Amino acid sequence: MVKAYLRYEPRLVFGVIVSVDSNISYDPSGKLLLAGALDSIAAWDIKKGLRSSSLSPSSNSSHSPSSSHSLAVTSIASSPSSSSSSVASGHADGSIRLWDLSRSACETTLNGHSSATTVLRYNHLGSLLASGSKDCDIILWDVVAEAGLFRLRGHRDQVTDLVFLDSVKKLVSCSKDKFVRVWDLEMQHCIQTVSGHHSEIWSLDVDPNERFLVTGSSDPELRFYHIRNEAEDADNSTKWEVLKYYGEIKRQGKDRVATVRFNKSGSLLACQEAGRTVEIYRLLEESKAKSKAKRRVRRKKEKVLAKAGEGNENRVLDAGQNASDGTISVPVILVSDVFKLLQVLRTSKKICSIAFCPAVLSKGTVATLSLSLNNNVLETYSIEEGKAEKKYTVELQGHRSDIRSVSLSSDNTIMLSTSHNAVKVWNPSTGACIRTIECGYGLCCCFAPGDSYALVGTKTGTLELIDVGSGTRTEVIEAHTAAIRSIIPIQDENDSAGAGFITGSADYDVKFWEYQLRKTETGSKQLTVANVKTLKMNDDVLVVTISPDAKYIAVALLDCTVRVFFLDSLKFFLSLYGHKLPVLCMDISSDGDLIVTGSADKNLKIWGLDFGDCHKSIFAHADSVMDVKFVRNTHYMFSVGKDRLVKYWDADKFELLLTLVGHHAEVWCLTISFHGDFVITGSHDRSLRRWDRTEEPFFLEEEREKRLEEMFESDLDINENKYAPREELPEEGSVGVPGKKTKETFASVDLVIDALDTAEAELKRYDQYNADKQNRKVGEFQPNVLMRGLSPSDYVLHAICDVQSNALEQALLCLPYTDALKLMSYLKDWIQNSDKVELVCRITTVLLQTHHNQLITTPAAKPMLTVLKDILHSSVKECKDIIGFNLAAMDHLKELMSIRSDAPFRDAKAKLMQIRQQLSDRSDGTRAKRRKKKQ
Template sequence: MKSFHCVHSLFSPRSSFDLHFDATSGDLRVFLILVTGQLEIVTLPAATAPNNWESAASVDIAIRNLGASHASDVRSVCFSSDSTALLSASAKSARLWNRSSQSCVRTLSCGYVLCSCFVPGDKHVILGTKEGKLELFELASGSLLQSEEAHGGAVWSLCLNPDKRGLVSGGADKAVKFWDFELLAQPGKTSRQLCLAESRCLLLDEDVLNVRLSPNGRLLSASLLDNTTKIFYTDTLKFFLSLYGHKLPVLCTDISSDSTLIVTGSADRNIKIWGLDFGDCHRSVFAHDDSVLDIQFVPQTHLFFSSGKDGTVKQWDADKFQLIQTLKGHLASVWAIAVSPCGGHVVSASHDGSLRLWHRTQEPLILEEEREAEREAEYDQSMVQGQAPVIPGETQTETGLAGRKTVETVHAAERLMEALEILREEQMEQEQREEERRLTAREPPAIPINPILQAHGNISAEKYVLEVLKKVKSSELDEALLVLPFSDVSTLLFSLGSLLDTRKDTELLIRASLFLLRIHFGQISSAQHLSSAVQKLKENTSNRVEEKRDVLGFNLAALRLLRHQLDERDEVRIFSAASDAVKEKLRKRKRKERALLTIT
């Protein structure tokens, strides 16, 4: 057999690969996905020496998984003003995508980006970094025009002014800064270059996590680390309102296009809808199963999208306070979302490494059907997890199991299955010993004791099963028995019938027997070999219950006797105390009479 090794140089480390053999041409193709998100195809012709490998194609995967070309999580996304371009930014790079073709147009080398926005005109972008810098890039050339030390900490949020003449930034240095766009003349050139110039600064008491300007340019909102959102007048920077009610920091905010509503999303998993007139909370909604990471209104509507750490993107109605639809597809936290200015597209960036593009269809959305689909999904999930759904109006006292399947119940079931396996092995060895004794008419050699049984004091296998049952918590017994396969249930039923003869732990054994009979009634009733076990359980259970009833009745009678004796003793004490009081009164009366006689 001839073997050889081939070496092929890749542009970057690979993430995964697959092999494909073309039967018609005899060529062998290797498909490699690189960490940069590129798909590289290497072809080995059938009649070519192994060292003549060649790279047939190298393409970017950008059809539905746009964010795959980023080496780290995409933390910020934004649309251009005409909704034709899309910017995604991560720890080391920012990429410009064509929305219609979903191809990467430009790659920008930058710092760790936390927020971004397009400059009016869509020829420049501004990136806010974790190092506290504002980086201004020109998209045509991909060059960095300006890197401004804006904040003393991370730049958490950027927001364009409604008049398109500047922007606002909020950072971890407890400051909100206003920046103006300026065109400066370049030496030796007739054209001017765009740059940023700081105009005003608002200092606050806590770190600024998010800033937003109302579309009418009248108000400025800043969410702080103290779980509140402060509203200021934009022109004078005077305090206007304080929105408080969240239990954890507010991570994201947005203001509607008519400047009447503001929505806040917090790490406490709630979304609150406020009115900007008086700062009153219209409704608080439990939105996600984990922290709410981003919120954005659909332009010219009161509909908004939210994303969370639970990996979902949800659309809400701020007027009716109800969930419209849930967009599922991500497998991890959704860091950022962006709604296109036309309102027809939404892009979401997730921790799973993907960048998903959603578009609005022409199909009508019926909320009743969406709720029905959600209820069916919840029902299917509950059936998969083995939980019986609660039926309204059901007359039974119990509609399902009291507990849930946990790691402890699984471990308890595994220990019980191991004990039953030891019991089966011992029974098989005992049967073989009896068969050998019957055939040879002599005593066979002793059976070696199982090491586990020997460690527990040379107890029998049935007693070991009882010991394992006793170690299971009472609240976890039903779930542990529910996990057992039917073969182990059959063995356990025979064992429970024998253990009831020992008259120990009767309550535990009867409870386990009744639960197994109720859960596996159909299979047990159709299995002929279990009829003897069920009959023995019936007899032993009845006898043990009668014995317990007799003991309980005897104990109750004894307690009643003791109570009667105590009551009699208390009555005697009462009567003796009354008689003593009467005697004392008679003695006092006689003393007074004697005193009068002596005086007279």
């Protein structure tokens, strides 16, 4: 009988506030701050410091190590429309996901880029989305239709930023190739290329009024351009010149520019450098800019006069003086007159991204600016006149650096994790952070009996006692002179409260400790520890473990060996040698029969603890094995490594059962619940992941076949990319097809071809039935049950509608010419349905552009195209008229609603005017009476 195992699946990810490789963005309301958190988007309520929701892609069961890393969020953009809750996220594999923030659901996935998406920008209405990538291409997407419009090619290096010019229907892009390009969205062509920067351009932005465009690079200056509108007069030589150089402003910092952004009102400009500073500039009004220019000209004239002397006064002409008649003209307004440095904001750590809040969170502030730092922190500053004050910080929900050790309590209700400067207590069921306690660089940890106290071994050799309930550090003991690498509790025979614990350090010592109670100054009792004996070794101790029956103690040394001693007498028992590099982790099974060791040589070795023989050596990971643990009362075990993988093994059959993919960096540690129903792993990416055991069984042969298929497919992809013809550099401002072929595209093509073949076979059967019916040879026609009662035309239409909107063009491009002709024969039937006019137009356009030469040489295609020409034009015109009528009706209804909503205010205003008039009449009457009395 084939043995079945229970599957482990990802359930919870916590500990990550913001990723280093992603930007941050606000939702249109300004209440939530969206931050990339590895492969998901976290929506933070910055006032409360809590995560409101999380936008996560569906869990991927793939065994490929790169599948998780390819889902990492690299860019975020939220729709500027206040009525929309659409959010776009770009990922490391080039895909783009559109999310509905109100439902926390992914609406669609757009595939077009072949490399990581670097920038996303919505237009003003939120109907178009532009994306730039490391593949040097720009793709324009229709958000409503969830499909790509066209691809713009011309940049020679990574696209770094994009911005829409909605007033002139243009798109401006910048790249690491040192050029700024202006694209006409109607002509789909590059109409202007701007040079001037001496290094890579990293960011650009335009103010809301679309007057100025600013670019930032590694140059010490910010370059500004004036945007020419179509209404402005221009001769033929400059009619394509959308951007006109305006001037430069020298920056205060020396680091390269990472991001430049205007706030929503356009009054402030923030320049984030690739360091710890953000320069904030004020955009002055036109009147203030003119007065500033006049003062500048006056000061310049005074300086020149002072240098030239009084005798040469008549020969001095300044920038604002007319040389012909000596009259003073209006001074030229420079960029330094318009933009004034307001504030230089400095932070404690390197800044990764910035975002202006579209709403003002507090009164008296000019704007609110949020920053993401590279130590997993979000900070929000209130910018006022002359100062910037920190208002909110999100930092408690994650560590500042990588997680080095994790430990579960005896009842699995709380969990401990250590990092370079803090210990955090978590609820493993919800992922909520309960306590944060400052401590040293913790390399190992464990709970004391009763779970009220915890022990932390640090890199400096100190042993720290933590009171979990109060969240305080009660005692710091100088236990070792070097780093403490391992803390192992000693359990008594009843397997209840522990008798003590053991520490192993790099100072060659293995120390035994026991718990004691001491009275404090207040008279209460407090837990403390005391060293009872020491085992001296001849090399650095890397890891220590004891058997569950407290009979043996195993010590792994830096000399690549493992020494096993009797725990009671500390006499030598066994020496396990065979690893080529030091053993970094080990564990003993619950029955004491097996001991497993994981090493820096990437191998797992399973040993028998009775004779010390090596049962099996397994090449387990692609990099060092960092931790390994047995599931209690079984011979199943989990291992983690620097290759970012978590692996599930059967130590009896020496077989790999599952590979759990999810972490984005090296996995340092793991812990398993008492009953083995869940596993928690900690990683260098600052995340803690929980993997739960499900009731879904799986078989070893099936999993092995899946892994072989995935390896085969990955090899095919590598070979295709290796031997594919190298693309030449794109033509200046060329246009391409927006999508790309994926596995889902080929699957959709197969379904469409199968539907066409089934429909064709059904039509032939029906024709044969009609011919036989005339001869009275058959009875009633029996339709094909696979068509589910649909006609051949409807059956093919159903297959076409199942293809995702963004993948339709690529699917049609993969259709053979014969199948394309079959598909076009059904278009005249589908056009009768008013809901499918747009779909028919898209199919017709793509097939005509793809197979034009073959169609004009195929006689059978001419009558079909003639019919389509007549029907398609009339159907499109009818659909256009209906849309126009509906738009006019909606505008009329909007006007009526505004009139009705204003009616109460108008009535109140009329009544108020009437009361004022009556009061004024009364006052005039009283004045007249007083005058008469005086007379």
